[in-house]
Structures are given as structure tokens and as C-alpha cells.
Amino acid sequence: xxxxxxxxxxxxxxxxxxxxxxxxxxxxxxxxxxxxxxxxxxxxxxxxxxxxxxxxxxxxxxxxxxxxxxxxxxxxxxxxxxxxxxxxxxxx
Numbered sequence: 001x002x003x004x005x006x007x008x009x010x011x012x013x014x015x016x017x018x019x020x021x022x023x024x025x026x027x028x029x030x031x032x033x034x035x036x037x038x039x040x041x042x043x044x045x046x047x048x049x050x051x052x053x054x055x056x057x058x059x060x061x062x063x064x065x066x067x068x069x070x071x072x073x074x075x076x077x078x079x080x081x082x083x084x085x086x087x088x089x090x091x092x
Contacts, residue, residue, distance in 0.1 A: 001044065001046055008092060009045060009048065010045075010048075012092055013026065013048060014026065016087050017050060019050060019051060019084065020052070021054075023052040023054075026050030026052050026056075027050070027051055027053060027056045028048050028050060029048060029051045029056050031077045032062065048081075049080045049081055050084065055074070
């Protein structure tokens with residue numbers, strides 16, 4: 001992904017708001033899982049979803065709860081990625 005593509009994507013994620021609660025000013029979350037990264041590396045920027053601080057880093061977030069529990073409560077990362085990508089494709 002080029003810097004221009006990355007900036008365009010991250011701007012669209014910001015407009016989308018948190019995937020879970022739609023709060024504005026989300027943080028960019030790189031998907032977690034062996035399908036998305038190499039050893040000790042974060043996922044590529046194309047595998048990103050917007051999450052507010054609470055749903056990203058707090059005890060109620062993906063990094064606080066862990067991926068499995070987060071997905072059980074809020075839906076899978078893949079589901080959220082699919083929804084976000086539809087928005088990015090349409091509104092870029």
C-alpha cells in the first residue's frame with residue numbers, strides 16, 4: 001500500500017467511526033491473527049478497522065479482552081473489516 005493509499009484509507013476509517021459504537025475519532029486497529037501478519041509483525045494497513053479507545057485498548061477492548069472474547073461479544077474482525085471496506089470502496 002502506498003503512502004497515498006494508506007492516508008486515504010485512514011481518513012475513511014476516521015470518517016466511519018468506531019466499528020462497535022460509531023464514536024468519532026477512532027484509533028486504527030491492525031487485525032490480530034496469524035492470517036494477517038508475519039512473525040512479530042503487525043498486519044498490513046489494508047487489514048485495519050477503526051475502534052474507539054474503549055473498544056481498542058481498554059479492558060472492554062480487543063487488546064484488553066483478547067481477540068476471542070472480543071469477537072464473541074462484538075463480532076469478528078473479518079465482519080467489521082468487510083463492513084468498513086464497503087464504506088471505503090463507496091466513499092473512499
